[in-house]
Amino acid sequence: MHSYNQSSSRSREKTKGTALGLVSTQSFPAIVGTADMMLKSAGVHLIGYEKIGGGHCTAVIRGGVADVRLAVEAGEQTAKQFGQFISSLVIPRPYPNLNIVLPITSRLSEIADGSTYNRLSNQAVGLVETIGFPAMVGAADAMLKSADVQLAAYEKIGSGLCTAIIRGSVANVAVAVEAGMYEAERIGELNAVMVIPRPLDELEQTLPVASCWIEERQPVRLPINIKEQVGEAELIELPELNKLPEKVVEEISILPEVERLEMGDW
DSSP states (O other), X not given: OHHHHHHHHHHHHHHTTEEEEEEEESOXXXXXXXXXXXXXXXXXXXXXXXXXXXXXEEEEEEEEHHHHHHHHHHHHHHHHHHTXXXXXXXXXXXXXXXXXXXXXXXXXXXXXXXXXXXXXXXXXXXXXEEESHHHHHHHHHHHHHHSSOEEXXXXXXXXXXXXXXXXXXXXXXXXXXXXXXXXXHHHSEEEEEXXXXXXXHHHHHHSXXXXXXXXXXXXXXXXXXXXXXXXXXXXXXXXXXXXXXXXXXXXXXXXXXXXXXXXXXX
């Protein structure tokens, strides 16, 4: 009992003066844009996103009480501008048990240790959210064909909402997102779009990314066993020269006689 009280006391000291902030929207591009604004408005850490279905997404931040209040206020205003705001919350001094249950402590440890992946850095991020998977796939294809961008990943948050996430230069992402919007509306229904010109590293680490973009990108290669099977199937054994049919030689020797017959030399 005594050790538990000591541990609980240490946890309280560690969380003293810190706060949790949560802002919820009903769109993935909206929550990414909201999180970007919160990071840029105050000295807070982005813990990540909670997606509970029905299109509901919540950005969770951590920092000093004053910073969290400022960031949540900025995030709430941003979400309302997108027309996707649902709710917000600030918890000034969360009880340690809350930190253990929510994915907060592990994320803060990663930030402190610098445990991050090598992703596509220093590139703008574009997000196109549709209602329906075909519309999202069509929008992604249109974006890739319209500008020099890369499809990084896609996200599903329920209620038929799917988001294609692209990366590239600011100009290329802007052009691609516009093309994706038109294609999404042609196929199905467009729900939301977002372009983030200069995402912070901390925002980058919370975005979904396809495994092919994590760490060093390797060229796409066919499996070795497939190449070997194809190579073996195409091998042709050549005959030995000393075993060629003699008929070939005879046909060559007859050719002069045929020519003399045609010329009347009998």
